[in-house]
Amino acid sequence: MSWLMPLRVVLFYFLLALSAILWAPVALLISPLLPFRWRFRVVIEWWTRWAIGLARYLVGIRYRISGLENIPAQHGVVVANHQSTWETFFLQQVFAPQTQLLKRELLYVPFFGWALALMKPIAIDRGNARDSLKQLSRIGGQRLSEGLWILIFPEGTRKLPGSPIKFSRGGAALACANQVPLIPVAHNAGCFWPRHGWGKKPGTIDVMIGPAMYPLGTDPRAIVELNQRAEKWISEALSQVKSSL
Template sequence: MRLFMLLRITLFYLLLASSACLWSILMLVLAPLLPFRWRFGLVVECWTRFAIWLCKVMVGIRYEVSGLENIPDQAGVILANHQSTWETFFLQQIFRPQSQLLKKELLYVPFFGWALALMKPIAIDRSKARDSLQQLTRIGGQRLRDGMWILVFPEGTRKAPGTPIKFSRGGAALAVSTQVPVVPVAHNAGEHWPRHGWNKHPGTIKVMIGPAIYPKGSDPRAIIEVNREAEAWVNQALSAINPGSSGH
């Protein structure tokens, strides 16, 4: 049984990698010819749907979503906990069109990174915290004005399930400076798609989308309050998803 699962996981990665290569080449050819919203819908959204479908069919990872009614009409900042690669694919389908805050090293990956750069990400240098915050505020503000959602993983990196949740304030600062809503998202993807290694665990990933949080003011106190409220909601949601194994 373990050998059979190992073979399925190997095939999953082969198909995922092959599709990513084709996607990247398609992006490099089509991107200059398409408006951004078409580019996002036809290429990014379609490929991430394929990746999620492949994950379900090949390795038995499904999902349940609650709270879709909480998503406001106005584009804002998504603050989500980060446990795996899965949520970076899945959240592209829920909040669209979207720009992600990511480390700039990803843009140097041949083909994949070059194509990713055409999707208007906010690429930062993690070693320069102050510059990164200014970049997030400047570029993120422009993306929001263009009607794009901004996905931020405020923990900074992927964390194992059960690890204490602590949010940095960059995403909240962007929301306050632009006066847009923050939408908190919690999930347990890391229990089925671990952050390290190739192993996968069949089961159902639970995704919870919280009520939008609107900034009350534009001063540093408003940033602290928005960030605290989003962090508290995600912690509480993780406790509901996995009773006895919360982020606290």
């Protein structure tokens, strides 16, 4: 019944917060002793799998994914539209092991941020765009050479479903500089897990992984071209989902 949904949402957040409080100290104790791939599983993959499962069974948020065959063997840069928290959990499982471009402030959150700091994040100061790009280029290149996927949300912040797609060029620049594939991902998670508030809506999120896009060079023109290709593919994928709803 519809009146049960608020109770389910409250229970969902309670269990999610409780699991984070209990798991973060354990992960902090265990993960420094593990190689990075196992550290990623312990700190990130297992907990996000729990979060996605909790959303499914308590709130009714399911998913269907297409395009897994498009993921290349070579690690590269993953760019996705950003609508909610859901995709930040889910994409950790699809592209593993990985690191993310994130706000430096998140690392200061007790326990959660400390555990996140063990995952080799690319933590930037968004108030200093020039230094942020330098950090992304330098640290991102190191992480790619270590065999990690890099997940970037080039919109910078969460957008409402249906908003025009406009990407910053950081992800495309990183792919071009290191001559690695860029993999576009489109989804409509914001239709069921809104960017603001506690409300949730049962339904099935569509996640679409596009074909790997390879840089045509390293110069600014190649960066713009690759960025526009990713924007176009994601925009077209989202318009197909919208028309099918």
